[in-house]
Structures are given as structure tokens and as C-alpha cells.
């Protein structure tokens with residue numbers, strides 16, 4: 001069976017996520033930032049689309065996710081929602097928009113939901129931002145947590161290495177995961193942590209755990225679409241499986257086009273009026 005049993009035409013909701021975990025059906029998720037890509041992913045039967053703040057890297061060419069603004073993620077989010085009929089759409093809250101000021105965080109969350117039409121938000125962090133998350137969840141906005149490697153905290157850690165290898169950090173992660181579930185998060189993303197730890201969290205929690213670089217024990221997987229399509233030549237950590245080589249496909253198509261223009265092969269009579 002290649003397609004998922006949940007891959008009928010019905011809209012995926014946070015309730016669908018919960019049902020998929022209960023019946024042991026894995027959840028498939030990829031990022032998208034634009035209408036065209038989102039519609040291709042949706043038509044392929046993907047369960048969920050993340051409008052990730054990785055847009056800062058892959059769309060805008062920044063070194064980190066930190067520069068991405070609320071206005072920018074709203075633009076990407078709106079574009080993705082326009083291309084999606086079935087998949088659950090999750091939008092990342094950008095750096096600085098949910099960090100210890102619950103009233104301000106709720107305002108930002110409401111702006112994203114109102115202006116994009118997305119289904120839910122994803123927020124990096126645990127105990128430190130519990131009050132912000134509680135306020136947002138209380139307003140009726142479904143929130144996906146994000147623990148482990150949190151790229152918005154890169155300046156605190158100085159690198160993108162595996163997180164929670166040490167016991168103390170693993171204990172904090174487990175505590176944070178339980179707290180987020182307690183607050184009412186409908187799902188939690190775990191990024192770049194040992195597979196055994198992710199497996200333990202997924203087994204302990206009743207909400208689905210989505211992994212990236214977190215092994216096969218998670219209830220679902222997420223990747224940045226540019227990475228899995230092979231558009232991102234310089235980026236190949238071991239958690240990325242490359243399903244296509246679009247860099248080569250696009251490169252040779254463009255080379256051919258350049259050649260055809262230079263030699264006046266394009267356009268021909270059929271391609272002219």
C-alpha cells in the first residue's frame with residue numbers, strides 16, 4: 001500500500017492528526033512557501049504542509065532563520081493556502097514574535113491566522129514560552145510545538161549539532177514535551193535528537209510527534225522540500241533523503257534554453273504569431 005489510508009479528499013484537520021496517531025498511520029509533512037509548489041504537494045497526497053521559517057534560508061538566502069519577519073511569513077503563508085485543498089497548513093511563528101510577551105504573541109498569532117487562512121501555527125520552545133503558548137491556544141488557535149534543535153536559538157548554541165545527547169538536556173526535553181501536551185499543543189516537532197529519545201517521547205505522548213533528524217520512532221516526518229528535491233546543493237546532513245535531483249534538471253533545462261536563444265533556435269515559427 002503506497003498511499004496512506006487517510007489520503008481521501010477530505011481536508012486534513014488537527015483531529016485527523018490525532019486519529020492517524022491512534023491508528024498508527026504515519027504523518028507525511030514537507031515545507032512549501034509558494035502557491036505552485038504547495039498545489040503540487042497537495043495533489044500528491046501529502047498530509048501536511050509547513051510554511052517554515054526556513055523560507056529565510058531557501059527563499060531569501062539568509063544564513064539563519066532570524067531575519068524573517070511577520071509580514072514575510074504572512075505573504076508565504078497566504079500563497080501556500082491558495083494552493084492547498086486537502087493538506088493541513090502549519091505556519092512557523094518567526095523569531096521574536098512569540099518570546100515572553102503573551103499579549104504581543106497572541107496579536108502576532110492572530111495576524112497570521114487572519115491574514116493567511118492557515119490551519120495552525122508552529123512555535124519553537126518549551127517552558128520559557130509556556131505563557132505565550134497558553135494564551136494562543138486559549139484563543140482557539142491550534143499550536144504545534146517544536147523542541148530539540150531550535151534554529152531560532154542558534155546564537156545561544158553556536159551550531160546545528162545533535163541536541164539532547166546529554167542526560168540533563170534529554171530530561172528537559174521530555175519535561176518540555178509533556179508540558180506542551182499539557183498546554184494543549186496538538187502535535188510536537190522534534191528536530192535533530194537521538195532516535196531513541198524521540199521514540200520514547202512519541203510513545204509517552206498521546207499527541208503525534210513529527211520528526212526531522214529524529215529517527216523512525218516519530219509518528220510522522222518533515223523535511224524542507226528544497227532539500228528532498230535536490231535543489232539545495234550545499235546542504236546535505238544525514239537526515240535528508242534526496243528523492244530527486246532538480247538542481248541538475250533545472251541546470252540542464254536552462255543551459256539548453258540559453259543555447260537555443262543564442263542560436264536563434266527558439267522561438268520557431270510554431271512558437272511565434
Ligand SMILES: Nc1nc(=O)c2c([nH]1)NC[C@@H]1CN(c3ccc(C(=O)N[C@@H](CCC(=O)O)C(=O)O)cc3)CN21
Pocket residue numbers: 053054057058065149151159160161162192223224226227232235236237238
Ligand atoms: N534548507 C534547509 N533545511 C533545513 O532542514 C532547515 C533550514 N534550511 N533552515 C532552518 C533549519 C536549520 N536546520 C538545520 C541546519 C543545519 C543542520 C545540520 O545538520 N548542519 C550540518 C552541521 C551540523 C553541526 O554543526 O554539527 C550537518 O552537516 O549536519 C541541520 C538542520 C533545519 N532547518
Ligand SMILES: CC(C)C(=O)C(=O)O
Pocket residue numbers: 031050051052053054055092189191212222223224
Ligand atoms: C525544519 C522544519 C521543522 C522547520 O521548522 C522549518 O522548515 O522552518
Ligand SMILES: [Mg+2]
Pocket residue numbers: 052053054065092
Ligand atoms: Mg522552522
